[in-house]
Amino acid sequence: MENFVIVGAGLAGAKAAQTLREEGFDGRVVLLGEEPERPYERPPLSKGLLLGTTPRRDVYVHDAGWYEANHVELRTATRVTGIDRDDRQVVLADGERLGYDKLLLTAGSTPRRLDVPGADLGGVLYLRSLADSDRIAEALTDQAQLVVIGAGWIGLEIAAAARRHGAAVTVVETADLPLQRVLGDEVARVFAALHRRHGVAFHFGVGVRQLGGTGRVSSVVLTDGTQLAADTVVVGVGIQPNVQLAEAAGLKVENGIVTDARLLTSDPHIHAAGDVANAYHPLLGRHIRVEHWANALNGGPAAARSMLGQQVEYARLPYFFSDQYDLGMEYSGWVAPDGYDRVVFRGDPAVVDGRAPEFMAFWVSDGRVLAGMNANVWDVTDQIQTLVRAGHGGRAVDLARLADPRVPLGDVLS
Known part of the structure; x- marks a missing residue:
């Protein structure tokens, strides 16, 4: 009987396990996770759980049974704690060694x-975790003075x-500006205006010099000398992929675990x-590391099929969504x-x-649509992705037609 081991019990790992069974794999499947929780989805951690609109039971990928x-x-x-590639075993903290025929790394990020x-x-x-979301939720009261460090999505x-x-x-x-590196100035200004309209104060172009307080934070001192009162600070300055196991095992690592389009690493028995x-x-013609929910949702199943020897080319376009106040995008x-x-x-x-x-925005180079965003306009993702695929394939569009709401989005390429 074949043994398939998955390291990382998040959405990608859980969906990979599900796909293995749906595809008829009847060998052993072991799913290993550091957290005490069974696999859950992360978008509600900064959205519905904090708002109180998503019941906790709804965040889990599968029912407990x-x-x-x-x-x-x-x-x-x-x-x-380790991967023994020679003997095809993973090593657990208690010293147990689990053999594998195929290994999938979905260890996420920190x-x-x-x-x-x-x-x-x-x-x-x-x-990053359910426990983190719980702690933040407890701090969000009408008396709280919250300082958020980092104006990214989280x-x-x-x-x-x-x-x-x-x-x-x-x-x-x-x-x-917020989200400047991701969206550029033009669209970043929309999010700055949205948050200011809801009473958020911004300090741009500065970093944090130190946090003050005795035992508990009470102030944030910025690099320009500004001092902000705070009883809670949430830090959101990016994430780092958890590549320690892969590095120690000698896999190729560069801004994540390097894989081909089959999600196969430099070891023929290990996927990521x-x-x-x-x-x-394959469409973009380069390696990319995508940190969003849809990549875990779709990448886990793609890796599972690749582990089974199916012909896989993981070419899904990067996709993400956000909900902030009355704006969904x-x-x-x-x-x-700069592209x-x-x-x-x-x-x-x-x-x-x-x-x-309510609008759409398209990032264009030489008339080619490379990315698109819909804000409070729905059921257009397929059309946007068609434009994006055409753009990355080298096809330009008439920008006047692209901007004209009277031209159906599906007709812009005609």
Whole structure:
């Protein structure tokens, strides 16, 4: 009987285990996770759970009985300390060694830590796990003074949830705008205006010098000398892929575990998927590491099929979504910060009379659509992805037609 071992019991690992069974694999499947929880999805941690709109039971990938019913050996609170590639074994913290015929690494990532004096004070929080979300939720009261360090997706979603609970919120960001590196100035300004409209204060172009307090944080001192009052600080300054096991085992690692389009690593018996994988994307013609939910949702199953010897080419476009106040958005595609020459808007992106806008935005280079975002406009993801695939394939579009809401999106390529 073949043994398949999955290290990392998040969404990617759980979906890989599910796919193995759905594809008829009847060997042993062992799913190993460090957290005490069974696999769950992470988007609700900064959205519905903080807002109180998502019941905790809804975050889990499978019902509690699914794993036993499908003969998946789920081991929670289990740490893997090594990979013995010669003997094809993973080594657990208690010394147990598990043999594998195929190994899948879906170990995810870890938040980058703030490295300043006072960073170890109480009330300095990070968001990656259910337990983290619980701690942040407890702090979001109408008396709270919250400072969020980092104006990325996680930071802004936490800021939005905190304002819904009535907390005073200040966001500190070293860039000049929120989400600037991801969205560029044109669209980043929309999110700055949205949060300001809801009472969020921003400090742009500055970092954190130190955190003050005795036992618990009470202030944040910025690099320009500004001192902010705070009883809770949430740090969202990016994540690091958990590549330690792969590095120690001698796998090729560069901004994640390097894989080909089959999600196969430099070892023919080891695959990788999710946050931790820097996978070759055949449409983009380069390796990319994608940290979003959809990559775990789709990458885990793709890796499972590849482990089974099926012909797999993982070419899904990067996709992510966010909900902040009354603005919901979806983004499809990939473009480097300096990889586009203009942003084309379809609809007005301005926040007017306190209302979130309805618009689409397209990042374009030489007339080719490389990425697209829909904000409060729904059921257009397929059309946007068609434009993006055409753009990365070298096909340009008429930008006037792209911007004109009277032209159906599906007709822009005609």
